[in-house]
Amino acid sequence: MNATAREFRELYGYPPEGVWAAPGRVNLIGEHTDYNDGFVLPFALPQRTEAAAARRGDGLLRLHSADAPSGVVSLDIAALDPAHPPPGAASWAAYPAGVVWALRDAGLPVGGGADLHVRSDVPTGAGLSSSAALEVAVGLALADLYGLALTRPELAALARRAENAYVGVPCGVMDQTASACATDGHALHLDTRSLEQRHIPFDCAAAGLRLLVIDTRVKHALADGAYARRRSSCHEAAAVLGVPALRDLPYEELEQALAGLADPLHRKRVRHVVTENERVVRIVELLRSGAFREAGPLLTEGHASLRDDYEVSCPELDLAVAAANAAGAYGSRMTGGGFGGSALALIDADAEPEVARAVTGAFRGAGHAPPRITTAAPSAGAARLR
Numbered sequence: 001m002n003a004t005a006r007e008f009r010e011l012y013g014y015p016p017e018g019v020w021a022a023p024g025r026v027n028l029i030g031e032h033t034d035y036n037d038g039f040v041l042p043f044a045l046p047q048r049t050e051a052a053a054a055r056r057g058d059g060l061l062r063l064h065s066a067d068a069p070s071g072v073v074s075l076d077i078a079a080l081d082p083a084h085p086p087p088g089a090a091s092w093a094a095y096p097a098g099v100v101w102a103l104r105d106a107g108l109p110v111g112g113g114a115d116l117h118v119r120s121d122v123p124t125g126a127g128l129s130s131s132a133a134l135e136v137a138v139g140l141a142l143a144d145l146y147g148l149a150l151t152r153p154e155l156a157a158l159a160r161r162a163e164n165a166y167v168g169v170p171c172g173v174m175d176q177t178a179s180a181c182a183t184d185g186h187a188l189h190l191d192t193r194s195l196e197q198r199h200i201p202f203d204c205a206a207a208g209l210r211l212l213v214i215d216t217r218v219k220h221a222l223a224d225g226a227y228a229r230r231r232s233s234c235h236e237a238a239a240v241l242g243v244p245a246l247r248d249l250p251y252e253e254l255e256q257a258l259a260g261l262a263d264p265l266h267r268k269r270v271r272h273v274v275t276e277n278e279r280v281v282r283i284v285e286l287l288r289s290g291a292f293r294e295a296g297p298l299l300t301e302g303h304a305s306l307r308d309d310y311e312v313s314c315p316e317l318d319l320a321v322a323a324a325n326a327a328g329a330y331g332s333r334m335t336g337g338g339f340g341g342s343a344l345a346l347i348d349a350d351a352e353p354e355v356a357r358a359v360t361g362a363f364r365g366a367g368h369a370p371p372r373i374t375t376a377a378p379s380a381g382a383a384r385l386r
């Protein structure tokens, strides 16, 4: 019995029916493109959220997290309502409750209820999709327990709906899809319009490379309005340009399109999205030909675009990127929504101590709290553990 199952038994007094796990993600490239119908290229982290679960018969949902001090949160499934998500110390429970609400709302029967215990080693607020990991782990557990015929992309869509409509974060579908659908040793090339997926081999270790994840420990909060404002700007600009979404602007026609936009903010946001989609396409080609190192400069270019045109970086992320590159990284960028969270650096495997030291030293020199530096190998998506 693993630790999560054991804790479930201690907590509820009987063993769980199973344990399910779903990973966090790092996005290699394709940032702020998923709500513009564009392309993304995330991969799953080895860090994951585990959910031990068992069905009940009385319509109650009992939730407990090893990582939150809220105790057991008990909710009546029939009464779940996006207008009244769990408050205060139990606000983490809005993610699993939202998934149950989304299942109920989609006409999928989970009405008997469930007992759930979760534990996670995905850092929260680090831009590594701890919320998607929680949603997908719980969604997969309930789908399996109740025998619901949900495909992985459907599970991802449902988890995203939970986050949009129940938790109130207007995110795209990238994080949940990465957590539900990624495969070991691959990055996931997702077309967020057609939802077509391609699994691109990305075995960094075999190529003598390493991916460093530098968590700046600056907490990001996507719900604070800045993310939603970026999203609205993009939709406004698409309307001005007469296209359904910024995805529909070909890279070759960017200059012409920019000339047709009167609002300088629209011009910046559009330039980021269109060039970022192009960077995804180019990096996919490079990975396919095994030219991993050549992707580095495009990562750094993507960072500059997020910093200058999309304006979602912060001084700590900029410093992490500059310091990693100065210490020999092939390229680096912030990853995830931004305003804090983590940066990613592509480095030679044997350069890890040196780059980590350089980044930590730069943070110390600038008076920032020390970053948390880990490595990430593209890992498997969600699965039942037992």
Ligand code: GLA
Residues within 6 Å of the ligand: 030, 031, 032, 033, 034, 035, 171, 172, 173, 174, 175, 222, 336, 337, 338
């Ligand atoms: C967050 C959102 C994603 C995506 C990224 C930015 O992680 O959850 O849907 O928009 O920001 O690329």
